Amino acid sequence: MPYNLWYWPGIQGRGEFVRLALEAGGIDYRDCARETGAEAMMQNMAGFARKPFAPPYLEIDGFAIAQVANILMYLGERHHLAPSNMADRLWLHQVELTIADMVAEAHNVHHPVGGGLYYDDQKAEAARAAEQFRSERMPKFLNHFERAITANEGDWLIDHRWTYTDCSLFQLVEGLRYMFPERMQTLEKDIPNLIRLHDLVADLPGMKAYLNSDRRLAFNEEGIFRHYHELDAA
Amino acid sequence: MPYNLWYWPGIQGRGEFVRLALEAGGIDYRDCARETGAEAMMQNMAGFARKPFAPPYLEIDGFAIAQVANILMYLGERHHLAPSNMADRLWLHQVELTIADMVAEAHNVHHPVGGGLYYDDQKAEAARAAEQFRSERMPKFLNHFERAITANEGDWLIDHRWTYTDCSLFQLVEGLRYMFPERMQTLEKDIPNLIRLHDLVADLPGMKAYLNSDRRLAFNEEGIFRHYHELDAA
Numbered sequence: 001m002p003y004n005l006w007y008w009p010g011i012q013g014r015g016e017f018v019r020l021a022l023e024a025g026g027i028d029y030r031d032c033a034r035e036t037g038a039e040a041m042m043q044n045m046a047g048f049a050r051k052p053f054a055p056p057y058l059e060i061d062g063f064a065i066a067q068v069a070n071i072l073m074y075l076g077e078r079h080h081l082a083p084s085n086m087a088d089r090l091w092l093h094q095v096e097l098t099i100a101d102m103v104a105e106a107h108n109v110h111h112p113v114g115g116g117l118y119y120d121d122q123k124a125e126a127a128r129a130a131e132q133f134r135s136e137r138m139p140k141f142l143n144h145f146e147r148a149i150t151a152n153e154g155d156w157l158i159d160h161r162w163t164y165t166d167c168s169l170f171q172l173v174e175g176l177r178y179m180f181p182e183r184m185q186t187l188e189k190d191i192p193n194l195i196r197l198h199d200l201v202a203d204l205p206g207m208k209a210y211l212n213s214d215r216r217l218a219f220n221e222e223g224i225f226r227h228y229h230e231l232d233a234a
Numbered sequence: 235m236p237y238n239l240w241y242w243p244g245i246q247g248r249g250e251f252v253r254l255a256l257e258a259g260g261i262d263y264r265d266c267a268r269e270t271g272a273e274a275m276m277q278n279m280a281g282f283a284r285k286p287f288a289p290p291y292l293e294i295d296g297f298a299i300a301q302v303a304n305i306l307m308y309l310g311e312r313h314h315l316a317p318s319n320m321a322d323r324l325w326l327h328q329v330e331l332t333i334a335d336m337v338a339e340a341h342n343v344h345h346p347v348g349g350g351l352y353y354d355d356q357k358a359e360a361a362r363a364a365e366q367f368r369s370e371r372m373p374k375f376l377n378h379f380e381r382a383i384t385a386n387e388g389d390w391l392i393d394h395r396w397t398y399t400d401c402s403l404f405q406l407v408e409g410l411r412y413m414f415p416e417r418m419q420t421l422e423k424d425i426p427n428l429i430r431l432h433d434l435v436a437d438l439p440g441m442k443a444y445l446n447s448d449r450r451l452a453f454n455e456e457g458i459f460r461h462y463h464e465l466d467a468a
Contacts, residue, residue: 049385050325050382050385051378051381051382051385052328053332053335053375053378063321063325065324065328066328067327067328067331067332069331070324070327070328070331073327074324087297090299090304090308091284091297093301093304093307094286094299094300094301094304097301097303097304097331098287098301101287101338104335104338108342108346112342112346112347112359112363113346113359113362113363113366114362114363114366114367114370114371115370116366116370117366122362125346125347125359125362128347128348128356128359129346129347129348132347132348132350132351133348136348136349136350137348141287144285144287147285148284148285151283151284151285
C-alpha cells in the first residue's frame with residue numbers, strides 16, 4: 001500500500017525533502033494534497049487526535065508522522081535508507097536536523113519579521129538579514145557539511161551508499177543555488193565534496209527519473225528557497 | 235560513569251533542555267564547560283571527526299551527540315525517559331522538534347537580522363518581529379501543545395508518567411514567562427493543561443532539587459529567552 005504524504009500543493013517546500021527520499025528509495029506514495037487540494041489537507045490534519053503542527057506529514061495506520069527529520073528517520077529505519085547501528089543513526093539524524101536549521105534560517109531571510117506578512121512588507125529587514133546570512137551563516141553551515149562528508153572515507157555522508165540525508169544535502173544545494181546563484185558561485189569552490197555528493201545524488205536512478213518527471217515542481221517565490229535578486233550578491 | 239555534557243557556561247540556553255532531562259531522570263553528568271570554560275569546549279568540539287555544528291552536545295565513547303532533540307531521543311531510549319513503542323516514540327520526538335522550532339523563533343524575535351549582530355543593532359526589526367510572534371506564533375504554538383496534552387488521558391503528554399518532552403514543555407513555559415510576562419498572562423488562561431503539566435514537572439523530585447540548586451542559572455539577556463520590556467505586551 002502506498003504511503004499517504006500530505007504537503008502544500010504548488011511548492012517544493014519542506015515536503016520536497018520527504019519526496020526525494022521516497023523517490024530515490026523507490027518507495028510508493030501518494031502526494032495527497034496535489035490530488036485533493038490544501039483544504040482537504042487541512043481537514044485531514046484536523047482529524048488526528050495527535051494532530052501535527054504543520055505539513056508535511058505521513059499518514060500511517062491512522063496516525064500522522066510530522067516534522068521532516070522525524071519522517072525521514074522513520075523511513076530510513078523502515079526502508080533501509082540509513083545504517084542501523086546507533087552511532088551512525090544518531091549522526092545522520094544530527095546532520096539532518098542541522099539541515100533543517102539552515103532551511104529555517106533561509107526562510108527567515110525573506111521573512112525576518114514573520115511568516116504571516118508578505119515579503120513586500122519586510123523588504124528592508126530582509127535585505128539586512130540576507131547580508132548576514134550570506135556572509136556569516138552560509139559559509140558556516142556549508143563548511144560544516146563539507147567537513148561532515150570529508151569525515152567519511154566513502155563518497156557519501158556515511159559508508160559507501162547513499163542515505164536519506166544525502167538526498168537532503170542535494171536539495172539544500174539545489175535550493176541555495178536557486179536562491180543565491182551569485183553567492184553560491186563564490187562559495188562552491190570551498191565545498192568540493194558537498195558538490196560532488198550533490199551530483200552523485202542527482203544521478204541515482206530513482207532521483208534522476210523524478211527530477212525529469214513533472215512531479216518535480218520548479219522552485220518559485222511561494223516556497224522556502226525564493227530568488228529575489230536584491231537579496232543575492234557574490 | 236557520568237555523561238560529559240558540553241554547553242556554553244553562563245546561560246541556560248538550549249543546553250538547559252538536556253540538563254532538565256538529566257536532572258529529572260537522576261542521571262549523572264558533568265557540565266564540562268562550566269568547569270573548563272568555553273575555550274576548552276571549542277577545542278574539545280574541534281577534535282571530533284564527526285564534529286557537531288554547535289553545542290550542546292553529549293560526549294559518549296569518543297563521539298558526540300548534538301542537536302537537542304537528538305540528544306533527548308538518545309537519553310529517552312537509553313534511560314527509559316520515553317515509551318518504547320514506535321508510534322509513541324515518534325510522537326514524542328515530533329513534539330520535541332516543534333518545541334525546538336518555537337525556541338528558534340523565540341530567539342529570532344530579538345535577533346531577526348542575525349545572531350552575529352547585537353540586539354541593539356536590530357531593535358527596530360525586533361520590535362516588528364516581536365509583534366508578529368506575540369500575536370500569531372505564540373497562540374498557534376501554545377494551543378498546539380495544549381491540544382497535544384489534551385489528546386492524552388493521563389496528566390502527561392503520553393500515558394501516566396513524565397517523559398523528556400514534558401521537561402521541555404516545562405522549560406518552554408518558563409522561558410516564555412520570563413521573556414513575555416504580560417503576553418503570557420493573557421494567553422495562559424487558554425492553556426490550562428500545559429500550565430498544569432508545567433507545575434507537575436516542577437514538582438518532580440529530581441527537578442525540584444535542581445531548580446533549588448545553584449546549578450540552575452537564572453535567565454539572562456545572553457540566552458535564548460531574553461526579557462526586553464519593549465518587546466512584550468499583553
